Amino acid sequence: MSDTAVLRRFNRSYTQRIGALEDSFLGTGRPLGENRLLFEIGASPATTQELRERLGLDSGYLSRLLRALEADGLVEVSPDPADRRRRLVRLTSAGAKTWEELERLSEQRALRLLEPLTARQRVRLTEALGVADLLVRAATVSLETVDPTSAYAREAMDRYYAELDERFPHGFVPDPHTDDDDASLRAPVGAFVVAVSDGRPVAGGGVRDYGHAAEIKRMWVDGGWRGAGLGSRLLRHLESLARGLGHTTVRLDTNETLLDAIAMYDRAGYDRVDRYNDNPYATHFFQKQL
Amino acid sequence: MSDTAVLRRFNRSYTQRIGALEDSFLGTGRPLGENRLLFEIGASPATTQELRERLGLDSGYLSRLLRALEADGLVEVSPDPADRRRRLVRLTSAGAKTWEELERLSEQRALRLLEPLTARQRVRLTEALGVADLLVRAATVSLETVDPTSAYAREAMDRYYAELDERFPHGFVPDPHTDDDDASLRAPVGAFVVAVSDGRPVAGGGVRDYGHAAEIKRMWVDGGWRGAGLGSRLLRHLESLARGLGHTTVRLDTNETLLDAIAMYDRAGYDRVDRYNDNPYATHFFQKQL
DNA sequence: ACATATCTCTGACTGTAGTCAGACATCTGG
DNA sequence: CCAGATGTCTGACTACAGTCAGAGATATGT
Numbered sequence: 001m002s003d004t005a006v007l008r009r010f011n012r013s014y015t016q017r018i019g020a021l022e023d024s025f026l027g028t029g030r031p032l033g034e035n036r037l038l039f040e041i042g043a044s045p046a047t048t049q050e051l052r053e054r055l056g057l058d059s060g061y062l063s064r065l066l067r068a069l070e071a072d073g074l075v076e077v078s079p080d081p082a083d084r085r086r087r088l089v090r091l092t093s094a095g096a097k098t099w100e101e102l103e104r105l106s107e108q109r110a111l112r113l114l115e116p117l118t119a120r121q122r123v124r125l126t127e128a129l130g131v132a133d134l135l136v137r138a139a140t141v142s143l144e145t146v147d148p149t150s151a152y153a154r155e156a157m158d159r160y161y162a163e164l165d166e167r168f169p170h171g172f173v174p175d176p177h178t179d180d181d182d183a184s185l186r187a188p189v190g191a192f193v194v195a196v197s198d199g200r201p202v203a204g205g206g207v208r209d210y211g212h213a214a215e216i217k218r219m220w221v222d223g224g225w226r227g228a229g230l231g232s233r234l235l236r237h238l239e240s241l242a243r244g245l246g247h248t249t250v251r252l253d254t255n256e257t258l259l260d261a262i263a264m265y266d267r268a269g270y271d272r273v274d275r276y277n278d279n280p281y282a283t284h285f286f287q288k289q290l
Numbered sequence: 291m292s293d294t295a296v297l298r299r300f301n302r303s304y305t306q307r308i309g310a311l312e313d314s315f316l317g318t319g320r321p322l323g324e325n326r327l328l329f330e331i332g333a334s335p336a337t338t339q340e341l342r343e344r345l346g347l348d349s350g351y352l353s354r355l356l357r358a359l360e361a362d363g364l365v366e367v368s369p370d371p372a373d374r375r376r377r378l379v380r381l382t383s384a385g386a387k388t389w390e391e392l393e394r395l396s397e398q399r400a401l402r403l404l405e406p407l408t409a410r411q412r413v414r415l416t417e418a419l420g421v422a423d424l425l426v427r428a429a430t431v432s433l434e435t436v437d438p439t440s441a442y443a444r445e446a447m448d449r450y451y452a453e454l455d456e457r458f459p460h461g462f463v464p465d466p467h468t469d470d471d472d473a474s475l476r477a478p479v480g481a482f483v484v485a486v487s488d489g490r491p492v493a494g495g496g497v498r499d500y501g502h503a504a505e506i507k508r509m510w511v512d513g514g515w516r517g518a519g520l521g522s523r524l525l526r527h528l529e530s531l532a533r534g535l536g537h538t539t540v541r542l543d544t545n546e547t548l549l550d551a552i553a554m555y556d557r558a559g560y561d562r563v564d565r566y567n568d569n570p571y572a573t574h575f576f577q578k579q580l
Numbered sequence: 581a582c583a584t585a586t587c588t589c590t591g592a593c594t595g596t597a598g599t600c601a602g603a604c605a606t607c608t609g610g
Numbered sequence: 611c612c613a614g615a616t617g618t619c620t621g622a623c624t625a626c627a628g629t630c631a632g633a634g635a636t637a638t639g640t
Contacts, residue, residue, distance in 0.1 A: 001420075003400075003404055003412050003415075003416050004397055004400035004401055004404065006416045006419050006420050006423070007400045007403065007404065007415075007416070007419060008396060008397070008400050009423060010419040010420075010422065010423040011308060011400075013423055013426060013427055013488075014304070014422075014423070014426055015305075017426060017427075017430045018301060018426070031595080031596060031597085032596080032597090033596075033597065033598095047617095048617080048618075049617075049618095057598090058597095058598065058599060058600085059617075059618065059619080060598090060599075060600080060601095060618085060619070060620075060621095061597075061598055061599080062618090063618060063619050063620080064619090064620090067619090079606095083606080083607070083616095083617085084605080084606060084607085085605065085606045085607065085616065085617045085618070086606095086616095086617065086618085087617085087618070106298060107294055107298070110293075110294035110297045110298050110301075111294055113297065113426075113429055113430070114293055114294065114297065114429065115429075116428070116429045116430075116431075116523060117425065117428070117429050117519065118519050118522070120519075121425055121428070121429075121518075121519050122293050124421060124425060125293075125297075125421070125422060125425040125426070125429075126293050126296045126297070127418075127421075128417075128418040128419070128421040128422040128425070129296050129297060129300040129418070129422055130291075130296055130300075131414055131415070131417075131418040132300060132304075132415060132418040132419055132422055133296075133299060133300045133303055133304070135407065135411055135414060135415040135418070136303060136304055136307060136308070136403075136415070137303055137307075138406070138407070138411070139403050139404065139405075139406045139407050139411075139415075140307040140403065141406075198303075228411075229406075229407065229408050229411055232408075233406060321625080321626060321627085322626080322627090323626075323627065323628095338587085338588075339587075339588095347628090348627095348628065348629060348630085349587075349588065349589080350588085350589070350590075350591095350628090350629075350630080350631095351627075351628060351629080352588090353588060353589050353590080354589090354590085357589085357590095369636095373586095373587085373636080373637070374635085374636060374637085375586060375587040375588070375635070375636045375637065376586095376587065376588085376636095377587085377588070
């Protein structure tokens with residue numbers, strides 16, 4: 001069977017058996033949409049804005065769902081003191097109880113599915129689903145060009161800096177942040193890209209103009225996502241953006257402690273070149289013709 | 291992470307990503323229900339009755355869906371000559387074309403999911419999904435006690451005989467079929483059980499009375515389902531039926547060429563005993579105290 | 581031949597999901 | 611302080627999925 005045939009066969013049998021159960025709102029008498037929202041709020045209280053983002057809902061629709069949950073006494077909505085246009089949502093104690101009930105039902109359903117299997121089969125299924133989960137997540141990460149001042153970009157860069165600070169023997173202190181720096185990473189001369197999964201940035205990197213060539217900056221991949229091919233994918237994406245910006249050469253610097261990054265650049269066809277800047281943290285320099 | 295946590299995590303991320311895509315069958319401008327129906331008819335033309343059964347639809351709803359597909363010129367509905375209350379449904383040539391288009395879109399979507407993955411990752415994902423598919427199917431197989439003259443039972447036995455005929459060096463010819471034989475495999479003295487998946491029997495076996503003990507007969511597991519633990523599960527089920535019939539001993543015979551069956555009986559706690567019948571095809575005899 | 585069962589179809593509903601266009605409140609940069 | 615941007619909410623819709631109660635045609639057993 002071909003790859004796609006396996007995937008399609010799995011999809012068919014899985015959604016028919018498990019997905020169908022999911023739809024039945026878990027027998028709570030509450031519509032699926034409300035339950036999904038309730039579950040999401042329970043996982044971590046948030047502003048309506050974040051909820052909209054995470055669940056991909058229309059603002060009017062979300063408002064109505066919140067109103068329904070509020071009417072049932074399950075959630076409390078209050079203005080955000082920091083910005084009173086925004087609203088904070090959190091579960092009431094009745095809501096928390098209902099949330100736990102949903103948890104319980106969901107757990108029960110999972111158990112019922114596993115119950116006919118032997119211990120060995122459960123282990124096999126669990127392992128297989130774990131692998132499939134990682135790879136499906138990896139395959140559906142979306143690469144988005146964002147403004148360098150956006151929350152996603154800031155988080156990606158902050159985590160990049162934090163990682164360097166941890167990896168470098170004497171720590172890492174980024175240059176003071178400037179508006180010019182931001183401008184260099186947005187159109188028409190550059191771009192910043194984040195890989196988003198479940199509304200969280202899991203990788204990021206920028207491309208900018210640097211002396212008649214493109215330079216790739218601040219590439220970072222979340223620790224839990226190493227080995228999922230995300231770095232190479234992001235690198236290829238940044239290269240194609242560089243091409244789109246009119247460049248035929250792309251260069252970058254990195255540090256000797258970042259072994260996996262160096263290996264990745266080697267694999268991706270980059271040549272080692274002489275130092276081309278005075279970045280005190282850089283020890284290795286790479287270049288590639290597009 | 292516990293087994294259920296892995297399953298639930300997978301379910302969440304999978305349905306969010308792939309399930310969501312599945313709904314977008316709307317890429318065709320046709321509602322999901324109509325597409326599902328069209329797909330089902332394309333897979334094998336049928337009476338409305340069968341379609342209702344297979345898809346679990348209300349008769350009024352199905353009628354309306356058919357009317358819509360008919361209006362689009364995709365299906366033809368005609369009275370069944372054998373029973374003119376019934377109606378036969380089949381695709382028109384335009385319908386067949388649309389069906390192929392659905393196939394193409396589905397294939398494309400599967401490809402798009404796999405596309406970001408490297409070749410090695412695809413292999414890993416495909417293997418994982420293959421294992422998961424088998425086990426999820428196995429876990430949701432339903433064991434049903436059926437009459438030995440029913441279509442399911444007949445199919446299970448016929449395939450059992452066919453397999454023996456293929457495996458035995460000199461073939462296999464079953465004893466002439468008798469009504470007594472059927473009666474021995476139904477209440478109050480026996481039972482015949484089939485494992486059903488997607489409306490097809492995938493395993494089967496009977497238990498009957500044999501000289502103050504229960505005897506398990508004609509146990510068969512579909513070739514594609516070996517290794518899914520279905521045999522052991524069916525065996526345990528038959529043992530519990532034997533207990534319900536008032537027996538404390540269960541025995542069975544088998545042939546030396548059926549190595550996996552023999553291994554299964556050993557694992558299930560059966561002891562090898564002397565020949566207790568004159569079945570010319572039997573070479574190994576087992577017994578177990580319940 | 582007749583009562584009864586079976587099968588399909590139509591009309592009349594309900595509930596859920598989701599979209600879109602503003603109204604209104606609040607924040608932010610100049 | 612004001613203009614424009616941002617965030618939330620309401621009203622008015624649409625589409626889809628599904629249910630239920632008969633009506634009417636056709637088969638079946640006695």
